[in-house]
Amino acid sequence: MSSTPRHRLPRRLLAAAAGLATVGALAAAMPASAGQDRTTPPHHQGSGRYQDVQLLSFNDLHGNLEPPAGSSGRVTEQHEDGTTKTIDAGGVEYLATHLREARKDNTYSITAAAGDMVGASPLISGLFHDEPTIEALNGLDLDVSSVGNHEFDEGAKELARLQNGGCHPKDGCYDDSEKFTGATFPYLAANVTDEKTGRPILKPYWVWKKNGVKVGFIGVTLEGTPDIVSAEGVKGLKFGDEVATINKYAKVLQRQGVKSIVALVHEGGAPASTAYNYDCDSPGAGDGISGPIVDIAKNVTPAVDALVTGHTHQAYACTIADPAGKPRTVTSAASFGRLYTDTTLTYDRWTGDIARTAVKSANHVVTRDVAKAADMTDLITKWKTLAAPIASRPIGYIAGEIGNTGTESPLGDLIADAQLAYAKSVDPEADLALMNPGGIRAGLTHTASGGEGDGVVTYGEAYSVQPFSNTVNLVDLTGAQLLTALQQQVSGANEAAPKILQISAGLTYTLDLTKSGAARVVTDSVKLNGTAIDLTGSYRVAMNSFLAGGGDGFAELGKGTNVLVGEDDLAAFESFLTANSSAGTPYAVPAADRITVVR
Structure with missing residues (x-):
């Protein structure tokens, strides 16, 4: 394979450059x-x-x-003695x-x-x-x-x-x-x-x-x-x-x-x-x-x-x-x-x-x-050289590791908050954001050995978190539809292997895992900014285009109306980190306390 420098870059890269034992x-x-x-x-x-x-x-x-x-x-x-x-x-x-x-x-x-x-x-x-x-x-x-x-x-x-x-x-x-x-x-x-x-x-x-x-x-x-x-x-x-x-x-x-x-x-x-x-x-x-x-x-x-x-x-x-x-x-x-x-x-x-x-x-x-x-080292070097100007660009700072584990993850909270912030920038009436857990592909580590260089988040690392090039879409859902979507996390196609949506600040509810199916979502616990969801009311909800199409078994989310197709979800993530962190004031690790889990 040729090692000749390649000069034509993908649109996303150009846009980012511009915006940036057996x-x-x-x-x-x-x-x-x-x-x-x-x-x-x-x-x-x-x-x-x-x-x-x-x-x-x-x-x-x-x-x-x-x-x-x-x-x-x-x-x-x-090991044979039970240790690992x-x-x-x-x-x-x-x-x-x-x-x-x-x-x-x-x-x-x-x-x-x-x-x-x-x-x-x-x-x-x-x-x-x-x-x-x-x-x-x-x-x-x-x-x-x-x-x-x-x-x-x-x-x-x-x-x-x-x-x-x-x-x-x-x-x-x-x-x-x-x-x-x-x-x-x-x-x-x-x-x-x-x-x-x-x-x-x-x-x-x-x-x-x-x-x-x-x-x-x-x-x-x-x-x-x-x-x-x-x-x-x-x-x-x-x-x-x-x-x-x-x-x-x-x-x-x-x-x-x-x-x-x-x-x-x-x-x-x-x-x-x-x-x-x-x-x-x-x-x-x-x-x-x-x-x-x-x-x-x-x-x-x-x-x-x-x-x-x-x-x-x-x-x-x-x-x-x-x-x-x-x-x-x-x-x-x-x-x-x-x-x-x-x-x-x-x-x-x-x-x-x-x-x-x-x-x-x-x-x-x-x-x-x-x-x-x-030969693999040469291949990696070739492509890294082409990607380096974009991959190494700092886009934010974090105060500690922001992981992607647990029913509600700190990184899930961060991404949902970023999507809500973007949604409000294009529609001040936006109420909340939802993020599918499968769309988060990696966590953000903090130390230099983990790749972030003492809290610095680069474009390359953010890309590893959200690599799908989804757009951030806004739709109108009734309170009843929102409740149904939350119930679809733990019922129907997702009952055997729940897919817990990551949620933006302000939305809270209790997930009772001692129950089965849709009953795991405690209906009267679902609140937005401390107020119970109005099942007949209308809510402006942000989510990526995959969820907006009913992906991951969330058919109810695919029924949203008044659709507004926004920009790339990674761009929204980048903008949020850049606006809300600095070397002197890194972004704090989210508490991941919006969903109360009963086991």
Whole structure:
């Protein structure tokens, strides 16, 4: 790749410039079920009946080319005595080294991913429509990936450009001597079809072949993608059922003589422990993992030999019984390139299938105590040089770490207050602001080691917090609609996994988690500036364009009237920090005391 300085910058960048350990227990062979061949084939790389195929996998990279900061760049390791320790992890310079070392002496090696490679990315990638991340994945020798929901953040046409290459339709190319060539690996989108033609928008499956060994891959994203992506991003697309789609294409592959099949599923679950090396198959481990992936795994045809999953950003290497009662490997490598999974698939040359009794899988930490891959360092340096004038620009100061954890987070309060301030600047009648928690992608650390330089917040760090380029919109909602929206945080699509909206100053209420469903929101506790919400009254509410479209299961917010489309949410965040902080008077850490939680 050329290191020639690139002179054409994205509109957002120009505007800103102007405005400015292996899991030991999990490595054991899978248990055999009743009626199954209990003879474990020998593991080898020879030319006999059985051939070990190495499957390296990861998921939810989200454009994290540099080592992610703070808790986003750590994993927890569990020890036999019950103690734990945290390990700094991640960064493609280290990921490349670990993957290349893992592939040594493995002639039959495949590298696969389970979606969300791009989207919600740090500035170094997001400013350039994630071209840097695609270049990095090419350099990592990624063989295949499913799409995730974030692959649709900029729509199907932009996803096709990431696959096939070419200049961005609005921002052009960033280097006159080198056009963006796209991904060298196939993105698979088996359950994403064009509403008009009914055909998948990208390849539904792909087959890896070497010396007579064939392994098929089917890629799907979660059926609920339209609920968590802007309406514009999924316009004209239909997202099908994951199980039905995988089962359909498993039959297609079998008819083509491909009997060894892996499903790349951008949907996941949660293990009982957050430790990356938690053995969810050990006696006494409980239910192993919970969440949507469990039902998917239990219903996907036994023709599929393993599931590589993602979306929930959790770490697990478990087994879940298939419909025939046979244990089957289900894995996820957390997120942000902090882990990779190494799975051994023992291929039976006589049958063309995987000998499931010999499958083993383990997660490994992408530690930072190895040599950096020089080609990844060069890639990062190239893009950082281009982004540096914007990324390093100070936009505010904070008095301490403003985190993004908890039911109500300090950073959530800050962002909601920033959006309300912007809303009042364009409409003095604005009453309150709401912010979806999933739209906050990172916290603001305070110390120099955390990246902010003793309380200085740069544009690059703010971009990492809000990278989606949503607009701040204003709508009219009745008090009854506002109450319904608050109830939708903990009911309907969000009952099992609540999505608690972050709220601006003045709005208060009680969330009683001892109750169920909508009743968790205590109706008579909902107040604005100390006065009970008038269910028949009208309120001017600010929110980002994603929420205003009914995203994240908040259908009631999509019914707002008298819509005013404002400016970029990151610009609103920047303006608020700049106006309300200085080196001498940094912004105080919000108390996060607007929602009273009863447990």
